[in-house]
Amino acid sequence: MPMYKVKPYCSEHRVIDPPTYVLLIPKFALFLLFQDGKNDPAIQALESRQEEMLKRLYELKAVVDNLSKTVLTPDADLDVTDINPANYMPTICTTANLDSVLGESFGVLRDIVINANPSEPPLSLLVLHGLLCERYKVLSSVHVHSSVENVPTRLLNCLGEGTKNRPRHEYQLGFTLIWKQVFKPQMKFCVQSMCPIEGEGNIARFLFSLLGNSYNPVTSTIIDSWVDTAIFQLKGGSNKEKAAVMRLLNTNLGKSPWIIGADLSVADVVLYCTLQQSEGENSVPTNVQKWIKSCENLASFNLALKLM
Numbered sequence: 001m002p003m004y005k006v007k008p009y010c011s012e013h014r015v016i017d018p019p020t021y022v023l024l025i026p027k028f029a030l031f032l033l034f035q036d037g038k039n040d041p042a043i044q045a046l047e048s049r050q051e052e053m054l055k056r057l058y059e060l061k062a063v064v065d066n067l068s069k070t071v072l073t074p075d076a077d078l079d080v081t082d083i084n085p086a087n088y089m090p091t092i093c094t095t096a097n098l099d100s101v102l103g104e105s106f107g108v109l110r111d112i113v114i115n116a117n118p119s120e121p122p123l124s125l126l127v128l129h130g131l132l133c134e135r136y137k138v139l140s141s142v143h144v145h146s147s148v149e150n151v152p153t154r155l156l157n158c159l160g161e162g163t164k165n166r167p168r169h170e171y172q173l174g175f176t177l178i179w180k181q182v183f184k185p186q187m188k189f190c191v192q193s194m195c196p197i198e199g200e201g202n203i204a205r206f207l208f209s210l211l212g213n214s215y216n217p218v219t220s221t222i223i224d225s226w227v228d229t230a231i232f233q234l235k236g237g238s239n240k241e242k243a244a245v246m247r248l249l250n251t252n253l254g255k256s257p258w259i260i261g262a263d264l265s266v267a268d269v270v271l272y273c274t275l276q277q278s279e280g281e282n283s284v285p286t287n288v289q290k291w292i293k294s295c296e297n298l299a300s301f302n303l304a305l306k307l308m
Helices: 024-037 041-070 098-102 123-135 200-209 217-235 239-253 266-277 286-296 299-305
Strands: 110-116 138-144 173-179 186-189
Touching (some): 123 138, 123 173, 123 200, 123 266, 123 299, 200 266, 217 266, 239 286, 266 286
Parallel strands (some): 110 173
């Protein structure tokens, strides 16, 4: 027995079929609305505004398309070595304070440990060691790994014979060079907490950054490009590639005394050292000769040159 029952409203049971003309009504109504709206001022004003907005959008699209042709994107084929470095002068930080570069050390000596093969001495790293010694108090030492035998005396004394009569805590930086049988130079900074940095060019970038110099993005890109050119083309390339690099270097040095303008950079250090160690019979152009003499007038370059 049902619990609840509603009495029917209609005593007769009817089946009502839905009309087939219902769907035609909206179309007909819209047609009438459109016909009546042709002369409606409100609808005419709305159409005018819509046409004006579309016109402005097309104009903006044309402006954006023109701008996209003039703006250099990251995918653009841009040769940074063709940029005049005089237009992008670096910002030089002259402070000789490692804390401003690396943060507080809390009295702990910062140690740089480099493994290098004595058959291919990383000359640029020795030049950078000299530049670091001019700015900081550096505790330098050279060791020989058991994988290497008969290291020449000049390489054992490559970091100089400076006095080590100061207590360790009075030094700002530790620089340890280990002659070891390795494929490429390796460096660790804060030995216990970082993976090694490999490659002479990458280590040179890090060491030069400790001097506190800072550059804008364009200048940094130019410097990185020249460092890579020195390592991969001038040092490891064919004679044809080396000749092309020398022509490009000569053109660049005709615009400024150093690679990026009026100041020495890591690009100058790596390029100079690679030139000294590269094999080939390429003649040295005039501007490059002047630049080499400018490098050799600096004490750090002159000391490293004695190792050749």
